[in-house]
Amino acid sequence: KNEVEQSPQNLTAQEGEFITINCSYSVGISALHWLQQHPGGGIVSLFMLSSGKKKHGRLIATINIQEKHSSLHITASHPRDSAVYICAVGGGSATNKLIFGTGTLLAVQP
């Protein structure tokens, strides 16, 4: 079983829909990261969180430490949100090492 599990693996949505991507992990963590990767490879860090909730524009990330679960929400989705969304966890207090989920491929259709 992978240490970081994401669901769904693939997601197709219509423009304007509310989208949720889930991440569950089985290891102790110091922080959880949500990353976005567009075709061509570039990865952008969206959120880093260790508790509660963060919001940036139309994106919201939440984490429940007790349940070892995080969600990434996209409100009013747009075709430009189409990308792979990756959940990653950092487990150590003296390291930047990340353990990655397998990613969620999101396609938002106009």
Added chain:
Amino acid sequence: KAGVTQTPRYLIKTRGQQVTLSCSPISGHRSVSWYQQTPGQGLQFLFEYFSETQRNKGNFPGRFSGRQFSNSRSEMNVSTLELGDSALYLCASSLEGTQDTQYFGPGTRLTVL
């Protein structure tokens, strides 16, 4: 500020050769991490450097090595290339470490023939 840069962007090598990839972090960042991305294994941690010291290493064979210079620039080297080493190699930099936000470079696409 300029972002993380990686050179070269694309590389084609043959089995048995060796390769060196370079990563220049964002100015002021002292931590550099390297990751390998393949369709089969996804993203995997290779190693991490902070202040010229390897702070952590992933589960890769000894053919994979790296170093960091005093200006925080980092290189990784893969010797005796195998077909399975074909991948996108990404580096990421952060200010200090210990779970800072990481800023990723565009990656080096390595193809081994």
